[in-house]
Each structure stands twice: as C-alpha cells, then as structure tokens.
Amino acid sequence: MTILLYDLVGRDTARPFSPHCWKAAMALAHKGLDISTVPTRFLEVPTVEGGVSKLVPVIRDGEKVVADSFAIALYLDEAYPERPTLFSGDGGKAMARFIERWSQLTIHPYVTTAAIMDLHAMQDEANAAYFRQNREQRFGKRLEEVMAARDAGLGAFRASLEPLRSTLAYQPFIGGQSPLFADYIVFGALQWARIASPFRLLDDSDVVAQWFERCLDLHDGLGRKVAAAAAAAA
Amino acid sequence: MTILLYDLVGRDTARPFSPHCWKAAMALAHKGLDISTVPTRFLEVPTVEGGVSKLVPVIRDGEKVVADSFAIALYLDEAYPERPTLFSGDGGKAMARFIERWSQLTIHPYVTTAAIMDLHAMQDEANAAYFRQNREQRFGKRLEEVMAARDAGLGAFRASLEPLRSTLAYQPFIGGQSPLFADYIVFGALQWARIASPFRLLDDSDVVAQWFERCLDLHDGLGRKVAAAAAAAA
Numbered sequence: 001m002t003i004l005l006y007d008l009v010g011r012d013t014a015r016p017f018s019p020h021c022w023k024a025a026m027a028l029a030h031k032g033l034d035i036s037t038v039p040t041r042f043l044e045v046p047t048v049e050g051g052v053s054k055l056v057p058v059i060r061d062g063e064k065v066v067a068d069s070f071a072i073a074l075y076l077d078e079a080y081p082e083r084p085t086l087f088s089g090d091g092g093k094a095m096a097r098f099i100e101r102w103s104q105l106t107i108h109p110y111v112t113t114a115a116i117m118d119l120h121a122m123q124d125e126a127n128a129a130y131f132r133q134n135r136e137q138r139f140g141k142r143l144e145e146v147m148a149a150r151d152a153g154l155g156a157f158r159a160s161l162e163p164l165r166s167t168l169a170y171q172p173f174i175g176g177q178s179p180l181f182a183d184y185i186v187f188g189a190l191q192w193a194r195i196a197s198p199f200r201l202l203d204d205s206d207v208v209a210q211w212f213e214r215c216l217d218l219h220d221g222l223g224r225k226v227a228a229a230a231a232a233a234a
Numbered sequence: 235m236t237i238l239l240y241d242l243v244g245r246d247t248a249r250p251f252s253p254h255c256w257k258a259a260m261a262l263a264h265k266g267l268d269i270s271t272v273p274t275r276f277l278e279v280p281t282v283e284g285g286v287s288k289l290v291p292v293i294r295d296g297e298k299v300v301a302d303s304f305a306i307a308l309y310l311d312e313a314y315p316e317r318p319t320l321f322s323g324d325g326g327k328a329m330a331r332f333i334e335r336w337s338q339l340t341i342h343p344y345v346t347t348a349a350i351m352d353l354h355a356m357q358d359e360a361n362a363a364y365f366r367q368n369r370e371q372r373f374g375k376r377l378e379e380v381m382a383a384r385d386a387g388l389g390a391f392r393a394s395l396e397p398l399r400s401t402l403a404y405q406p407f408i409g410g411q412s413p414l415f416a417d418y419i420v421f422g423a424l425q426w427a428r429i430a431s432p433f434r435l436l437d438d439s440d441v442v443a444q445w446f447e448r449c450l451d452l453h454d455g456l457g458r459k460v461a462a463a464a465a466a467a468a
Contacts, residue, residue, distance in 0.1 A: 089323010094410030096325070099332060102397040163336040176328030 010122030013039035019192035026184035029219035244356030247273035253426035258291035260418035263453035349431035
C-alpha cells in the first residue's frame, strides 16, 4: 500500500525543501516503501490530516497517521521490521536522538542564516508574507538582518562540523558501514540548504561534502532528483 | 579471571584521573568484570605491556592486551556477549563514535583549560616536569596562559553542551533508558574535571549535572569512590 507523505513545498511543487521532510523521504526510501507525496505549502500545514500537527512531515499509512520525522522513523522500523533497519538496535535509536539534537542546534541555525532570503523567495505571495512575519517574530529581526551574519559565520559553521568530519575518518556513514536514520537527519539539513540556496556551505575537499555526495547517491539518487539551487543569472 | 587495567595516576595512586581510563573502568564495571588496577604515572606509560601504546588505558585480559578506551569497549562486548551490552547494537557502536568525537572536541578542550594547573599539581616532581613540557609544546604556550581562558570561556562551554542537555529532555541517559558506553565517554570527561579541579563546570540545576550525578551512582557508586577535588584551604 502506498504511504502518503505531506511534503513542504514553495511555489514550485517539484522542489520540496524542508529538512525534516527530507529526513522522512529518505527514511521511507531506506525501507523500500512506495510513497505518494502531497505537496503542502506553509499555509496548508494546519489543514493536513485534520490539523494533526503544526509541522510537516506527516505521513498516512493506511489508517495510521504519524507526525514528526523522528517519530516517523521509529514508526517505520516498528511497522516494517522485516525491511532494512533505520536504527540498527536500541543503542542506535537512543544515540540518533543525540545526533538529531546536535544537527538541530549546530547546522540548522547556520543554514537558516545562510538561506533565509532564498527560502523566502521560493514561496508564493501569501506564503512569503507568512514566512516573513513568522520568522521575523521568531528571530526578532528582519530577514535581511538574519542573513547579514552569513559570510562572517561561515568559518565557525565549518569548524562546528568537526565532530562529524572526525567521525567520517573512522567510517563512511554516521550509521557505520552503511547509512542509518542518523545520516538522513544530517543529510536533511544540508539538502535543505542545497535546494534553497546557491550559497556554498562546504568546500568540495571537505569529507563532510564527500559524505553528503554519497548520501545524494543513495536510493537511486533520490536526493539528486531535485536539482541544487542555481545562482541567479547575472 | 581478573582483568588488569593500567590506570593513570599522579602522586596519589588512589586518585586515578584520566578521562579515557574512567571510560574503560566504567565499561569494565558495566560488564560486571573483576579488575585489578595498575596505577601508572605519565612517565611509566611507555613501559606498560612492553610499550604497546603511547597512552593508557591498556587492559590485559589473560593473553589479550587491548589499548584505547573505545577499542577496549568493543573488545569487551565481543569477548563477553552474555554480559550487559555496552552498545546495544551496531547502530549504537557507530553512533558512539560520533559521541566520542563530539566529547573530545567539545568537552576536552575546555576541561583542559579549566584544570590544567590542577592536573600539573597532582603530579610528582618528575611527572610534573614532563606534563609541563609536553603540554606547553602541544599548546604553544605556558600552562598558566592556557588556564587564563577559563573564566571567559565558561559560558560558551556550558552552551556547547546544549545537544546533550536537549537529548536528556527525551531520555535519562545518552544510551536511552539505561547507560551505555556513550554515557561513559562523556562521563569520563566530566569525571576527569571533578577529580582534578574544584572549579565548578556546571550549575547544579543543569540537567547535564543531574545526569552526571546519576552516572556517579552507577555500579555501586564507582565514580564516587574517588572524592571530588577540594578547594585549597584558605
């Protein structure tokens, strides 16, 4: 049976960009499950499945509705134990939470800084107005001011990835010899940046960039099916 | 059979202080294995087991000698699979490596800054001279200059623990409902500080401090068998 994935999009429904929805999409592909995506704009999220969550992703699997990417991954591993595991044991479940918190607190703030104007530009008029109002209230400043910290923050951002970079000297994936949900957690954050903004977060020679490329190759190149954001024409 | 643990000490052989040796000691206790410690000073490390490693911990288990705390934990889980697991699956093994890298890159530099003069003061004359020379070469400055950054860095250090703090909102241990080697990795770093220095790294109200107290309670209060460093008498 096909699983529905409510997937955040902007004006272009073929360019889903949410880091959390990408985590869920990769988890579903990892399990080899058939999905059908429901392109969902910011202003439509409150109507998803009767308003089950303030955020996407949300999935519907038959009668079962699950919100939140981590909860979705846990659900999929429990509901489909015969398919490839997303956690590889209880230790992996517990520690994936640490990696989620690290990614959210380390990578997300900088991607927000770097891509916020691009994310705004991806929305249609009504959603752009919502996005600006919501994010300016959250940050207590104009989107343009948020983005002003981008260039000065790049060095510190790259340095903050050192625990991941250092891990990748031991093993090709966060999950070990092959990817687990922990990889998709961090992948989602960088894929969000890749799709929204032409700004280069990582140097090609960075092993983190090389790991990200390996993740883009996974599941028949699922992540590459959406092209990287192009720089605006001169 | 009793396992030998070569454990780093200073003048007082009853105050082992190395973060990495504490990781190994907790891992051995977690497995419920009998151990005998061999108090080892910095200058004695090159003679341990014929010079097998530049660093302790080293363990000898019958004919088997293993160096490096992470390798010791992996060895113990493989050699004693019927005893409580230190990783709880392959995912836990892979992600414990990330937590090790995070701890090493986030906690260790600040503990070094905060406790370096105390660590120096714990050594006898010959080992203190070695420690000063070795560390001053590593850092390219005097120990007193390393420590000068302590007070100014405290706020940033506490903030850097946010991924752990945030994880502990979901679960009592990094390993989930009960501790795994990943907990001992971070515990080792904070225990090193606790034993070496009276400087207070954490506020009592911090959930990280509360988690650390839970870890001190584990295995019949193994971590509490060495008292916290006392402030020098006025």
